[in-house]
Amino acid sequence: MGKSITNISKIISELPKTKQNDFKRIFLVSVFDSEMDVPKEKVAEWDEKYGGIENLKKQRIVRIDNLITNESTLFNSLRASRPMQKSSEEINLEEKGKDDFCNPLTATPYDMFGRIKGKRSITASNLMKYDCYHDVVIFNEHNPLKFSYESISDAINVALKWFKKVNKTDKGAIYPFLIWNCLWRAGASIVHGHIQTTMTKVRHYPQVELLKKNSEEYKRRYKRDYFTDLYRVHECLGLAFCHRDVKVIASLTPIKEKETIIISRRMNNNLKEALYKVLRCFVDELGVKSFNLAVVMRPFHTKWKDFTYIVRIVDRGDLNNKTSDIGTMELYTGSKVVSSDPFGIAEILKKSFKK
Numbered sequence: 447m448g449k450s451i452t453n454i455s456k457i458i459s460e461l462p463k464t465k466q467n468d469f470k471r472i473f474l475v476s477v478f479d480s481e482m483d484v485p486k487e488k489v490a491e492w493d494e495k496y497g498g499i500e501n502l503k504k505q506r507i508v509r510i511d512n513l514i515t516n517e518s519t520l521f522n523s524l525r526a527s528r529p530m531q532k533s534s535e536e537i538n539l540e541e542k543g544k545d546d547f548c549n550p551l552t553a554t555p556y557d558m559f560g561r562i563k564g565k566r567s568i569t570a571s572n573l574m575k576y577d578c579y580h581d582v583v584i585f586n587e588h589n590p591l592k593f594s595y596e597s598i599s600d601a602i603n604v605a606l607k608w609f610k611k612v613n614k615t616d617k618g619a620i621y622p623f624l625i626w627n628c629l630w631r632a633g634a635s636i637v638h639g640h641i642q643t644t645m646t647k648v649r650h651y652p653q654v655e656l657l658k659k660n661s662e663e664y665k666r667r668y669k670r671d672y673f674t675d676l677y678r679v680h681e682c683l684g685l686a687f688c689h690r691d692v693k694v695i696a697s698l699t700p701i702k703e704k705e706t707i708i709i710s711r712r713m714n715n716n717l718k719e720a721l722y723k724v725l726r727c728f729v730d731e732l733g734v735k736s737f738n739l740a741v742v743m744r745p746f747h748t749k750w751k752d753f754t755y756i757v758r759i760v761d762r763g764d765l766n767n768k769t770s771d772i773g774t775m776e777l778y779t780g781s782k783v784v785s786s787d788p789f790g791i792a793e794i795l796k797k798s799f800k801k
Contacts, residue, residue, distance in 0.1 A: 449684055449789040451521045452506045457683060465682045471668065472679055473698060476509040496524065509781070510698050514660050514672060517699040518781040526785035532766040539629075539637060542588040547638035550584050557581065559615055564604040566597045572642065579612045579619055579645035590628050590639035591729050595722045602718055605643045612645045613746045619645040620748060623654075624741040631736035631762040631771075641739075654742055658753060673709055673754050685792045689799060692720040696792035701760055702771055703786045704732060706795065708757035713743070721757055727798035728761065732791070736762040761786070 449457060455477055458469055481504050484492060493499040501524060508521040546553035547570075554570035562569045566587070572580040583601045587593065602624070609622040626641040627633040634640075649655055664672040677693045680686035686695040693709040706724050710717040721739075728734035742756040763771045775783050 451508050451787045451789060452523070454508060454510075454683075461682060465679075468675060468682070469679050472512060472514055472672075472675060474511040474513055476511075478507045478509070480505045480507055512699045514664050515657060515699075516660075516780065517701070519699045519701075520775075520781055520783050521785075521787070522783070523785055523787055525783065532764070533768055535766075537765055539589045539591065541637070545636045545638050547582075547584045547636055547640060548588060554582075554584070557611075559611055562604050562608045562611065564600040566600040567604050569604060569608055569643075577644045577646050579616070579643075581608055581643045582640045583608070583643060585639035588638050590634075590637065591735065593639065593722075593725065595719060598722045598725070599715070599718045601641055602713075602721075605641065606713070608643055609645060609743075609746075616645075616647075617747075618647045620746040621646045621650040621654075622743045622745070623651060624743065626737070626739040628739070628762075629736040629765060631765055631767070632738045650745060657742070657756075658750065661753075673756075677709060683789075685788055687792075687796055687799070689720045689723070690716040692716045694720055694724065694795060694799070696788040696795060697758075698788060699782075700784050700786070700788065701758070701782050702776070703763065703784055704728065704734065704761040704791050706759050706791065708759075710755045710757075713755055717755060717757070721759075723799055724757075724759055724795065727795055728759065731794050731798050732761070734761045735765045738762060 454475055458466060458475065461469070482502070484499065484502060489499055492502055496502050505522060505524055509518065510521070511518045542548055550568050550570050555573060557569070557571045567583050567585050569581045569583055572582055583604050585593070585597055585601060587597060605624050612619050623644045623646065624641060625644075628639075629637065650658070661672040664670065664675075677686050677695060680695045680698065683698075685698065686693060688694070691710065691712070695707040695709070697705045697707050706728075708717065708720050708724065710720070725737075725739075728737060737759055739757065739759045742758075744750045744753050744755070773783075775781055
C-alpha cells in the first residue's frame, strides 16, 4: 500500500525516533472508523458508485491538529464522490471586452498617486474597498488561467511597487497583503485575471498576527524555528521538497482541498518561479479552475525582519458546482473537512517541478 493519509499512523511509526518527536511537537493525529448500515434497496447502486459497499459501511476518518497554530483538518477521501448539483450553463473564459478590466485606463478608478504599470499588468483602485488601501493588479490577458511565468512575475513586481508607493504616501500603512481570488468559486466578481493588494494600518490582519505570535512562542519554548521545523516534518513524510532556496509543502492541515504552502526567506525570483510552477500544476495536472492564493509578507519598518514569506494556495472546486465547499464546520468549528490526500498532491507537485 502506497503512502496515504489513511495510513499516516503507520508512516509516522516507521520514522526514526527523533523525527517522530519532531512530528509530535507540532502535530497530533487521531484516527477513527465510522460505521453504518445501508438499506438493501441501495446496495447495488452504491456498491457500483462508490467502489464497493464496504467503503461506505466503514469509513476511515483521519484528524490532524497543528498544536502550534491550532489548525485542524478532518480527512475522508470518500467525500470526493459525494453527489453535487451542477449548473448546466456553458462556461466561457475568453469573452474579452465583457468587463471593465478589459479597458482599465478608461473604465477603472485609480489612486491619487496614479497607476503602477508593468509590461503585462496595471493597477486600478478597487471600486468597493475593504481596507483603507485596496487595489487590483489587472493582467493584460483576460483569461485568468492563461498565465505565464512572465505575467505572474510582472504582476508581483507591480504589486511590490504599489506597496512601496502607498507606504511612501502614508508612513502609517506598513502591513502589505497580496491575494488572488481566481474566478467566482473563489470569490471573484470579475472573470478577467487580476490579483488584489491591500495595505492596512495599526496592526496586521488577525491570522497573520496570530501566526507571528505562535511562531515566536514556539521559538521561546523549543529554541527552534517553527517554519523550518514545519518543513522538516512534512519533508520526512515525503510531503515537502525544495525548489532552490524555496520550500514547497503539501499541507497536513489544509484549509480546503489540495492546499499547498510555499515558504521563502526572501521575495525573489525563486519564490515567483515556485509560485508559478505550483499554479500551473494546479491547473494543468490537478484540473483546478478556481483557487484562492494569499501571500503573507513582512511589514514595512518593523521588527518582523525574521518573519518569513508564506504563500498559501487552495483549490475551490468545479466552476459548475452549485454546492459550496465551505459549510458550518469550516465557519464555526475551526476544523476543515477535506477529501484530497496530501500524499497524492505532493507526488504530483514533485513530478510537475521536475519537468
